[in-house]
Amino acid sequence: MDFDLTDEQKVWRETVIRFSRKELAYDIADFEKSGDFPWDAWRKCADMQLMALPFPEEYGGCGVDFLTTVLTLNSLGYACKDAGLVHALATQILCGLQIHLFGSEELKAKYLPLLCRGEKVFAQAITEPGSGSDAFSMRARAEKKGESYLLNGNKVFITNGPMADVVIVFAVTDPEKKTLGGISCLVVDDGMAGFEKAKPLKKMGLNTLQNGELFFNNCEVSSDRLLGKEGQGAIIFNETMEWERSLLPAAHLGTLERIFEISLKYAKERNAFGKHIGSYQSVSNKISSMKVNIELGKGILYKCAVLKDSKKRATIDASICKLFISESLKQACLDAVQIHGGYGFMCEYEIERDLRDSIASTIYSGTSELQHNIISRFIGL
Amino acid sequence: MLTKDKIKHFIITELIADGNLTEFGDTTPLIDSGIIDSLGIMSLLGFLEASFSVQISGEDLIPENFASIASISNLVTQKCSFG
Numbered sequence: 001m002d003f004d005l006t007d008e009q010k011v012w013r014e015t016v017i018r019f020s021r022k023e024l025a026y027d028i029a030d031f032e033k034s035g036d037f038p039w040d041a042w043r044k045c046a047d048m049q050l051m052a053l054p055f056p057e058e059y060g061g062c063g064v065d066f067l068t069t070v071l072t073l074n075s076l077g078y079a080c081k082d083a084g085l086v087h088a089l090a091t092q093i094l095c096g097l098q099i100h101l102f103g104s105e106e107l108k109a110k111y112l113p114l115l116c117r118g119e120k121v122f123a124q125a126i127t128e129p130g131s132g133s134d135a136f137s138m139r140a141r142a143e144k145k146g147e148s149y150l151l152n153g154n155k156v157f158i159t160n161g162p163m164a165d166v167v168i169v170f171a172v173t174d175p176e177k178k179t180l181g182g183i184s185c186l187v188v189d190d191g192m193a194g195f196e197k198a199k200p201l202k203k204m205g206l207n208t209l210q211n212g213e214l215f216f217n218n219c220e221v222s223s224d225r226l227l228g229k230e231g232q233g234a235i236i237f238n239e240t241m242e243w244e245r246s247l248l249p250a251a252h253l254g255t256l257e258r259i260f261e262i263s264l265k266y267a268k269e270r271n272a273f274g275k276h277i278g279s280y281q282s283v284s285n286k287i288s289s290m291k292v293n294i295e296l297g298k299g300i301l302y303k304c305a306v307l308k309d310s311k312k313r314a315t316i317d318a319s320i321c322k323l324f325i326s327e328s329l330k331q332a333c334l335d336a337v338q339i340h341g342g343y344g345f346m347c348e349y350e351i352e353r354d355l356r357d358s359i360a361s362t363i364y365s366g367t368s369e370l371q372h373n374i375i376s377r378f379i380g381l
Numbered sequence: 382m383l384t385k386d387k388i389k390h391f392i393i394t395e396l397i398a399d400g401n402l403t404e405f406g407d408t409t410p411l412i413d414s415g416i417i418d419s420l421g422i423m424s425l426l427g428f429l430e431a432s433f434s435v436q437i438s439g440e441d442l443i444p445e446n447f448a449s450i451a452s453i454s455n456l457v458t459q460k461c462s463f464g
Contacts, residue, residue, distance in 0.1 A: 101438070101439065102439065136419055177412075177413075177444075179418060179419045180412045180417065180418065180419055180422060180444045180447070181412060181444035181445075228440075228442075228443075229440070229443050231443065231444055232442060232443055232444075234419040234422075234444075235419075235422065235442045235443070235444070236442075237419075238419060238420070238422070238423050239442065311436050311438065312430065313423065313426055313427040313430060315420075315423040315424070315427065374420060377420050377421075377424070378424055380395060
């Protein structure tokens with residue numbers, strides 16, 4: 001498997017890094033306090049066509065391969081300190097992938113250009129108050145009534161939910177059937193009768209990211225808004241997770257690279273007991289572990305991207321990728337705070353925010369525990 | 382080994398978690414009986430695509446195509462014949 005980047009990909013990576021440092025260098029602390037979403041930054045990313053990358057040109061996309069999309073998220077995670085914005089962008093792309101892979105021609109033509117231009121914000125609604133990693137125990141119900149579905153139920157923690165214009169909702173269409181065949185996907189527009197969005201929830205990290213609860217009360221959705229076929233929801237979910245568990249870790253790996261560079265620089269400059277602190281093994285081991293995890297993470301991340309570009313399955317690879325990189329990032333952030341001592345604990349140094357942001361990476365898109373379960377299933381346990 | 386036999390062998394050895402083989406035929410419902418679940422189908426897809434050099438995506442990814450050994454075999458044969 002060839003993981004060498006092309007010259008174009010290398011230049012593009014540098015371009016995204018320059019763009020992020022110049023255009024996305026706003027004071028995140030202000031947004032953290034207000035809880036507002038950085039709309040100016042969103043629009044700049046849209047102008048840069050970052051949301052349009054993997055989609056065909058006929059729908060307003062750039063038609064690039066998935067590895068390039070992954071590299072873009074990786075570059076954003078590295079150079080943009082607002083992990084909330086990067087996560088919102090990744091969610092937008094993931095929703096587009098679902099529509100592109102499973103949507104009817106009408107749905108693709110209607111939604112993908114709006115998504116690519118960033119004019120409409122997209123969200124996917126899976127999690128419910130009573131079902132997180134055990135997603136398929138969901139209770140939201142879409143009951144067929146003539147040519148429509150009557151959607152009822154609540155979704156919670158939905159990324160981009162409070163500001164979403166379009167939501168891909170997973171709901172039970174046939175309670176008699178097992179998970180396979182009983183769950184379907186519907187595309188719901190903001191403003192449809194019976195659909196309400198709650199205010200964003202307060203979180204310990206990712207504070208610019210808007211997460212919230214969605215309510216469906218006899219929301220009538222016409223059957224031509226079905227993504228894929230009725231009963232295809234669980235397969236769409238699993239298929240989507242392979243892309244999601246590559247895209248989100250791509251950003252995390254970029255952040256890990258930034259944390260590594262900051263820690264390395266500090267360990268070379270900061271002196272204690274007459275020597276720079278990097279000369280002490282208790283410090284250098286932490287930083288060398290970051291480097292090890294970056295290189296290993298790159299290997300599994302690129303493998304996932306190349307597999308998806310080759311239209312191959314990557315279920316176990318994507319789970320390993322998500323598990324390894326998110327846990328590596330969380331550990332690296334903890335170590336970076338420790339290496340920086342008191343400064344690391346201060347908001348001014350910004351590492352504490354990376355640590356707070358990193359905690360969620362081992363929870364969303366399937367907890368680390370769930371990734372272990374998936375990997376165990378695939379190795380026959 | 383025939384297509385049906387290969388598929389059955391994979392299901393018996395990889396998807397029946399507790400190793401207690403229950404007898405099933407070509408038309409035994411695999412999804413309704415719980416032999417294939419939402420994760421098992423991804424494992425099965427990986428096996429089918431690698432073993433028979435086919436790509437199964439989009440509209441083919443419906444539960445009906447994986448309901449029994451016979452329906453899976455039909456899908457594989459169909460995909461193989463379309464190249």
